[in-house]
Amino acid sequence: GENVEQHPSTLSVQEGDSAVIKCTYSDSASNYFPWYKQELGKGPQLIIDIRSNVGEKKDQRIAVTLNKTAKHFSLHITETQPEDSAVYFCAARSYGNNRLAFGKGNQVVVIP
Amino acid sequence: DTGVSQDPRHKITKRGQNVTFRCDPISEHNRLYWYRQTLGQGPEFLTYFQNEAQLEKSRLLSDRFSAERPKGSFSTLEIQRTEQGDSAMYLCASSPGLSANEKLFFGSGTQLSVL
Numbered sequence: 724g725e726n727v728e729q730h731p732s733t734l735s736v737q738e739g740d741s742a743v744i745k746c747t748y749s750d751s752a753s754n755y756f757p758w759y760k761q762e763l764g765k766g767p768q769l770i771i772d773i774r775s776n777v778g779e780k781k782d783q784r785i786a787v788t789l790n791k792t793a794k795h796f797s798l799h800i801t802e803t804q805p806e807d808s809a810v811y812f813c814a815a816r817s818y819g820n821n822r823l824a825f826g827k828g829n830q831v832v833v834i835p
Numbered sequence: 836d837t838g839v840s841q842d843p844r845h846k847i848t849k850r851g852q853n854v855t856f857r858c859d860p861i862s863e864h865n866r867l868y869w870y871r872q873t874l875g876q877g878p879e880f881l882t883y884f885q886n887e888a889q890l891e892k893s894r895l896l897s898d899r900f901s902a903e904r905p906k907g908s909f910s911t912l913e914i915q916r917t918e919q920g921d922s923a924m925y926l927c928a929s930s931p932g933l934s935a936n937e938k939l940f941f942g943s944g945t946q947l948s949v950l
Contacts, residue, residue, distance in 0.1 A: 727877075757938070766839075766926055766941035767878065812877050821868075821891050823939060825877025 725750040727815050729826035737834050742800040744829045746813035749794070753815040756796045757823070758787060761810045770811075771798070803833045837861060839942035841927050847948045848917055855913045856945045860929030867910050868939065869902055871895065872924040878941075884910060917949045 726749040736742045748756075754775035759767035773780045773787045773796065780787050784803075789796040800807055810830050814823040840859040848854050860867045866885055870878035881900070882892045886907035896902075899917075904910040914921055924944040930937035 759941070764943070766841075766943045769938055769940060772938060814877070821883050822880040822893075823878075825879070827875065827877050 724822075725753060725815050725817065725820075725824035727813060727824050727826040729813055729829050731829065732827070733830045733832070735832045735834060736803050738803055738805060740803055742798075742803055742807070742831055742833075744798045744811055744813070744831070745795055746797070746815075746826050747793075747795045748815040748824075750815065750817055751791075751794065752817040754818050755816045756787070756789060757814050758785075758798045759812045759814065759825075761812060761828070767812055800831075803831075805833050805835050807831060808833045839927055839929055839940055841925075841942040841945050843945055844943065845946045845948075847950065849950050850917060850919060852917055853913065853915045854917060854947065855911055856925055856927075856947075858910045858912070858927030858942060860908070860910070860927070861931070861940060864929035864931050864940075865907075866930040866932070866937065867904055868928040868930075869910070869912055870926040870928065870941075872926055872944070873922075878926055881912075914947075917947075919949050922947055922949045 729746050757772035760770045761767045784801045786799040810828045812828045814825045816823045842857045868883040869881040872878045880893050881896050884904040899915045902912045926944045928939040928941040
């Protein structure tokens with residue numbers, strides 16, 4: 724099955740700086756890549772997703788880039804704010820597959 | 836609130852007891868999923884329903900676990916004879932369509948602690 728890995732496990736950034744989290748996946752048939760944000764005591768919240776027919780997608784301060792050849796995708800958060808502090812999970816799914824395979828998560832800490 | 840709703844938020848039980856969790860998906864969402872999340876890990880797929888039919892189950896779902904979605908709306912997840920290894924966050928998610936290629940929206944989860 725699909726194996727998704729995230730790096731780094733913890734990332735600390737100064738408020739206003741950018742944060743980048745990278746994920747790699749193993750199944751070349753994967754074609755859907757969402758990112759979720761999870762705050763303490765809450766469920767994962769979908770923040771952005773990308774399908775394999777595009778290389779980049781942006782929504783305000785967050786963006787996702789996909790490199791199908793290298794089988795990795797990244798989350799970019801610009802102008803970080805304290806409320807961006809959370810655990811971020813990447814996931815991958817192949818067409819017609821009912822299961823999302825998640826990475827282990829990245830703890831992002833924004834230092835005011 | 837039109838999000839996915841889960842009840843209870845927290846459950847503490849003794850080993851060997853049975854527990855049941857409820858999930859109310861977003862209205863008119865056809866697909867409902869159960870995931871499990873342990874500390875420091877990402878969510879892991881357990882099972883999913885399309886309307887009232889349970890169409891796929893993970894190997895993680897032992898015979899002590901049973902899930903239902905009797906009328907194609909809310910769902911329940913029951914764990915019988917709980918074990919300490921069952922301690923985890925149980926997450927419910929729903930998606931709008933009949934396709935596997937839809938976005939998943941998660942609830943806040945039920946945190947289970949087995950003593």
